[in-house]
Amino acid sequence: MIKRFLITSKNFFGHVEVAYGINEMVSVIDFSDCSMLPNQRQPFKEAVPVLFSAFEDFVKQYNLTAVEAEYEVSFNDFWNGYGKKINKKRCEPIWKKMSKTEQVLCVTGLPAYHRYRQRLNKWQYDPDTYLKDKMWENEWNKLHS
Structure with missing residues (x-):
């Protein structure tokens, strides 16, 4: 928690x-x-x-x-933190269905995801894919370190 x-x-x-x-x-x-x-x-x-x-x-x-x-984050925290600004209309309904805990974990997981991408010069997933696939659950810090 x-x-x-x-x-x-x-x-x-x-x-x-x-x-x-x-x-x-x-x-x-x-x-x-x-x-x-x-x-x-x-x-x-x-x-x-x-x-x-x-x-x-x-x-x-x-x-x-x-x-x-209480630790809360907004959709705008995610949207601005993610950086790739496409498919907003697809992202908002996914965000609204997520629990508060998932929302917080999603946003707090962004720095590790961005470090992973930068280290490997990887392209960035679309934000709706990041949300749908719960990519914040990946261990970005441990991958390819």
Whole structure:
């Protein structure tokens, strides 16, 4: 299960989003909704534990507040993240039939898929094929590494 946290601190305004994927490893650190300066972001990233099991200690050690939030993605998150903009009318009905968990896994699986394609100079599947065939379930990181 993906866990998503909004982290606040007296040291910055707004929040930092930290998410852990199904493998319980950090998958997202998003600074877009906080006032943290660029030179503060790298040390923060380095302090965030890679494994979820150490997250609670991290929050305590740095005197942070972490609130768990539901992790949702939209069709536009998929559409913009996928990049190949064809067959939108075929994609939307497939997306709507997917569970929220499948939608999140689909979007969070895109970076590994894109790395796989770039490594092998592979052409990109049409987005409706990616959705229909649940290609995010492939182990793109392990293939041809």
